[in-house]
Amino acid sequence: MPCHAGWVGPTVPICIYGFFSMMRPIEPFMTEFLTGTYKNLTTEQVNRQVYPVWTYSSLVFLIPVLLVTDFLRYKPVIILQGLSHITAFVLLLVGSGVRSAQLAFFSYSIAMAADVAYFSYIYSVVQPSHYQRVTSYVKAAILLGYSVGALLGQLLLSLGGVSLYCLAIVTLISVTISLITSLFLPMPKTSLxxxxxxxxxxxxxxEDNQESGSQDAWVKSVTAAKHVGxxxxxxxxxxxxxYSSVAMLFFCIWASTGKCGFYQVAGYIQLLWVYMEPGNFTAFNGAVDGISTLSVVRVGELVLGGFTFLITGALFLMDRTDNIWISYSCFFLFKTIYMQLSTICTFQIAKTLQREHYALVFGFNSFVGTILQSLLTAIVINTKSLKLTITSQFLIYASYFAAVSLLFTVRGVYTALHMQRPAGSSQTERDSNLPEASRL
Incomplete structure (x- = not known):
């Protein structure tokens, strides 16, 4: 089978796109870029006026993007993501003031909402027998791109003496390459x-047989009320x-709650580091953010709960320490564990679904995660009566992951106990830690 007709043809360009769209060397130093001499914003403005914009805007855009992604057959939405990335970094480069920064993160939120198209596209153009392989490649491409970008930014800043403004230009060039690559993606033949x-x-x-001759017209117009119904x-x-599988449901719950907590911590960690070391922004933000490894293993709810507990401990220690090196180490542990568990959940969810359901499930999980993140942002950051410090905010984030860990630990213990039931128990109950088992 020719490469373009198999899994290689579409996998290569989507991986190249993912690599360059995530290779953004300015991101580990975004807070310093905004609060430094380039934009002259205060940390309070960045914390309460700029960063929350992308959270709230992502929630607004996620639903329409989710509804049109499959209908438009993925590729146009991926192109939109590339355009949004370019717009965001152009605004960061040429704009000034809070409004310009808010517009940049508003555009960035569109790109974030379009992630569902990137993660679902590959399943629409390859056969199910290749899902495990292409999932690992696509996920590895974005993680490698982010790591290379962060490490490149660290090297250019620490060893090359390159300014943050130049890092922003390198980022703009990288996302432009990703947009060009997206134009060469094979177009899926049909909406899944x-x-x-x-x-x-x-x-x-x-009745359907009588109407079969008009189905092509309905697909093109999508105006017939009967078919829309x-x-x-x-x-x-x-x-x-x-969502009828209990185990599948719990994987989706972890995917949503984990996404909420991860983006909240990753989005505001630089503010904590600026608070700890106000004049040492070039330290090792990029190195810590970039060095991450992945290993895909098979786990159940109990292991999810256990590893989430490690995340909780890392966040508590990160919040209580005054030593930035300990904070760096805790963030490294936090991100490494999350990336591993996120990859596991993505694969476990994907392998149990039919192809036409990927955009639905991944999109809904992202939507739930964004709702949770918006609520967390509104309570922790934008509630005027609280006015929590950055350290108090991270104490709440650690408590959030503690609650998630408790939920999955309890579920895992319950599953483990049922696995010890006598041989007469049903196979479904004994295998309830696998995605194929346990129906509601």
Whole structure:
């Protein structure tokens, strides 16, 4: 089979796109870029007026992006993501003041919302037998891109004497390359969800056979109310089917809650470091942020709870210490563990789904995670009566992960106890720690 007809053809450009879209050397030093001589914003403005914009805006854009991603067949949304990245960094380079920074993060939020298209695209153009392989490649591409970008920024800043402004220019060049690469992505032949909906309609009743000649016109116009009603009915049925597995549901819960906590910590960690070392911004932000490794293993809820507890401990120590090197080490541990568990959850969820359901499930998980993050941001950062310090904010983030760890530890103990039941117990209950088991 020729490469372009198999999994290699679409996997190579989407991996190149992911690498360059994530190779953003300015990001580990974004807080200093905004609060330094380039933009002259205060840490209070960045904390309460600028950074929350991308959280709230991502929530607004996620629903429309989720609804149109599959219908537009992924590639246009990926191109939109590239354009949004370029717009964001152009605004950061040429703009000034709080409003300009807010617009930049507003554009950045569109790119964040479009992540569902990137993670779902590859499953629409390759066969299920290649899912495990392409999942690892696609995930590795973005992690490698982020690591290279962060380490490159650290080397250029510490050894090359390059300014933060130049790092922003390098970032703009990188995301521009990713946009160009996205233009060469193979276009999926059909919308996976709509294809599945049509297939279900064709086999559901004799009425569908009478209407088969008009189905092509419906796909193109999407104006017939009867078919739109069927589509949403199909969406509701698919949603119920996807989340009918208890183990699958818990993987999705961890994916949503983990995403919320990770982006909240990663988004505000630089403010904590600036608070600890106000004049030492060039320390090792990029090195700590960039060095991360992945190993994919198979785990159940108990291991998720245990490793999330390690994340909790790292955050508590990060919050209580005054030593920036201990804080760096804790963040390294936090990010490494999260990336491993996130990869595990993505693969476990993907392997149990039909192809037409990827955008639905990944998109909904991202939506729930963004809702949680918006609520956390509103309570911790934008509640005027609280006015929490940056250290108090991280104490709350650690408590948040402690609650997540407790939930999965309890679930894991419950699962482990049921696995010890006599041989007469059902196989479903004994295997309830696997995604294929336990139906609601």
């Amino acid at each position: 969800f709509l294809k599945g909906t049509l297939s279900a309609q064709q086999g559901s009743s004799g 069927r589509m949403f009915k199909r969406l509701a049925l698919d949603f119920r089917k996807c």
